Amino acid sequence: MQTTAPLSHLRVLDLSRVLAGPWATQFLADMGAYVIKVEKPGEGDDTRGWGPPYLVEPEADNPGLSAYYLACNRGKRSIEIDMATPEGQALIRRLAAECDVVVENYKVGGLAKYGLDYDDLKQVNPRLIWCSITGFGQTGPYAKRAGYDFLIQAMSGLMSITGKPAGEPGAEPMKVGVAISDQICGLYGLSAILTALIQRDRTGQGERIDMALLDTQIATLANQASNYLVSGQPPGRMGNAHPNVVPYQVFKTADGHMILAIGNDGQFARFCAVAGAGHLAADPLYRTNSGRIVNRAALIPLLAEIIAGRGTAEWVALLENHAVPCGPINDLAQVFADPQVQARGLRRTLSSAAAPAIPQVGNPVKFASGPTTSDRAPPALGADTATVLREVLGMADPEIAALLRHRQRPAQE
CATH class of the missing domain: 3.30.1540.10 (formyl-coa transferase, domain 3)
Structure with a gap:
């Protein structure tokens, strides 16, 4: 799949973690992009520890594979780099020079202190498509605030229209059952990345993309936001009823x-x-x-x-x-037993050295020309460090061995 898939010509440097960024980069990986997931040595993506449930239980020197991590990291290659060190920063610059896209979700200014923000990396790669995902964006009075899905569901107005109507027993604002604000931002970010790549084909220039969870969640309030803007009346919670269609x-x-x-x-x-x-x-x-x-x-x-x-x-x-x-x-349980769901191939099983059977939800996009779900399982922490350094940077094995031997634990932020 990797040599014939639609995006097999692209390399993506994934500096993101948790859900919004990894949700976007997993799609790119499914479509064949060579996605390099940069992780903290010894720790990795925060979601590796978001269990139980775990498919592979964590150990003293291995964070394991949590179900949460498995949901959004298929198709990627994990490389351990300590960006708090000069050596790690140099490696990331070298990787960025060989990549088409960078996705990151650090706080505003978080990468600048390492010399790894867009202004720094575009110097080594002017064609770079840079997608930044934060809670509130790079501008505005809330720009430096940390943004989390639950908080964004509340601040965007989504929770004000979700839950039992006021006055009913147990009525209170309610969040959606998945981290929908993260997922929506990841999908908007993905659309922006693909658009910027098309633009680059015409202009030869890279692009900086500024994605905010708050912006994208408000944008997807759709008819409810429009109902307010037209009527001037904020809609309330209606439980499972619909404001514009009955029954x-x-x-x-x-x-x-x-x-x-x-x-x-x-x-x-x-x-x-x-x-x-x-x-x-x-x-x-x-x-x-x-x-x-x-x-x-x-x-x-x-x-x-x-x-x-x-x-x-x-x-x-x-x-x-x-x-x-x-x-x-x-x-x-009923969903995955449903004959329609089974016929559409939404349950997949992958395998890797870390686990012989890794359950996955398949990519919902269907192409007539070929598969759209990567057959590469979500990686164990650092599983591809040597391979990526060899394939992307052309490093020789002695240099790689020396680098791995002297690798340090990341500084705590």
Whole structure:
């Protein structure tokens, strides 16, 4: 795959850790890029220690392989470099000179003290695409603040529209169940990197990309942000209901719960016909989506009573036959057992010297021309140090051996 994949001509220097940066660089690796993950000697990416669960348990001289780390580091090559030392800084400069892209998520100014920020490295490689990912960006009054996904979900307004409505038992602002702000920023960063590479093909010049978790999370509030900007009214929490479409929410069934996701008036009419409630579709109060939004409080209890009369599987089978969007609410065991998920190849198993079977979620992008998930397992810490120095920098084995022999532990920041 590595010689024929779409990005097999690119080298990426990955100075990022945790999730947002590694999420972007994993995609680049899946597409064939030669991704060099620079890690602290003896410690590595913070997420190596974010367990249990661990696939490989940590030991005194090995941080192991946590499930979290495995989620976002497939396809990369791990190299241990202590950037707090002059020798480590020199190595990173040499690597940057041979790479197309650098991705980093240090605090603003964090790399400048090592002589490794964009202004320094563009001197050795003017064609470099540099993507910086921080909580609040390189400018503005919050630029020097640390930014974490949970904090960004709160500050961006996402938590103000997530959770049970005010006044209900247990109501409070709620975060999303995954670090969605990190992932979104990583995906926007990836799009920016690919755009800058296309621009470089035309101009020959590199680019500095400034990505902020806060910016990208606000940008993806989509209709909710637009609802506020148009109406001037901040939307509130609605639980599993939708602010602009009705009925579009969770309903209790005779044996569990289901999602009813009706997106237009035709679907509502078909649902009512199947449910024996044609009078609701004919009622002027409910015939249109606008009417259903205005009269939501009266309509939803009527639908809830009808839906409670049958089990989830029965409803799903019945409604799918009439092109009414609906479905069960799966846990992750049910997700990976689902025949559709299996048919799409979303569960993969890779192997490496560190572990014979490493479970992975496959890249969701499908190309007709070939695979889009790297067959290179997430690397053990420093597993590729010698190989990268040999392949990318042309170092001889005695020089590599001397470097590894004198490698120091990183200074604590």
